[in-house]
Amino acid sequence: MMSKNFDGRAVTVSVKIYEWLLLAYPPSFRQRFGSEMKQLFLDQCRDAWCQGAGWALAGLWLRVLLDWTKTILWENIEQLTHRPALVRVFGLVLAGAFLCSVLLANFSPHSYTSVTLIHVRELQGADPYFVAQQSKIIKSYSVLTNVIINQRLHVILAEQNGVKRWTIDQAYDYLSKRISIKQPTRMKGVLRITVNNLDPTFAARIANGIVSSYLNLKQQNDRLGKLPESETVILDPARAEWKSRSRSMSAVLPAWAFGAALLMWGVFFRLLPKLAHY
């Protein structure tokens, strides 16, 4: 009696869940075949329960879910391809957006990268975080604002961006996003300072200016005895690198995104419908 009740409940719940899953199919498909599919699934559930109770029902669910995943994709794609004008317009819009973004990316200015390498070493003590701390000091507000004021970057960087003048804080925000400081692996104590700018000469000047500003700050602190004694050696000062040019990601990213969307459009609306005869 218990088993019969459970049998009825397991099958009823399964069919109820399947009824919800049917909602993922396109409305026209659901209206035409929904009740037949539900009836068929009910028959399958009853047979599975008679053959092997819970395990057989679980196995059936696994097969049905795989089938459901595959077929809702096909049926919905096929449904969309029944509106060829809409699909074509969508494809044309994507192609146009892709073309525009490629052209825009092509005409966007290059960004140049300058790199300087410095070696920092703590003279007394062995703080494992010493190099990481120096990296934070180099990117600190006091070091960067020194460079900005000394090199009048709040004016130069603003002009590069079509603005007459920035505040020091605006220039700091802009500059800090274009500087990266990394510790190369297998080079203990070495910091690699990278600066990006539209002008390779400026990129190099800023990179070297950052190192000078950091050294000045360190000298002041050494005199006051605020920080542990350390030694800094400039391994390779930055030079104007004309070769290391790239376009900014903000210019290239839309082209990649629209290109990927166009590719997916082709796969979903042109290629897959031709293969969709399972």
Next chain:
Amino acid sequence: MKTTSMTPQSMLPLTPAVFHILLALTDGERHGYAIMREVAESTNRQINLGPGTLYGTIKRLLKAGMIEESDERPAATEDDERRRYYRLTGLGRRVVEAEACRYNEVAKLVRQKQLAGKLAKAVPVGGI
């Protein structure tokens, strides 16, 4: 319908699901679950059609004019009002016959190249 004017040969090759559904209907009209069971049994459970695959294929076969919904119902004792019955059309029968001929040609080629024996040796349990 556009596709009904096509020749049976132009619709080949059929996918295994389509071929076995048409094959299941050659003996007479059947409802969805009966088709599914017939396909599973005749293929030694190698082709287990899910509800989505079965009715997706039935939709395409109806559209292509290879099968049609039957108006006639079985005897009242065997009938289930909730079910719909499907049967082959003339085109469907010609298509499944053409596909069967194609399979026959392939089987001849397999025998000619003496592949069947090799395959039987390679797959001793259950066969392919």
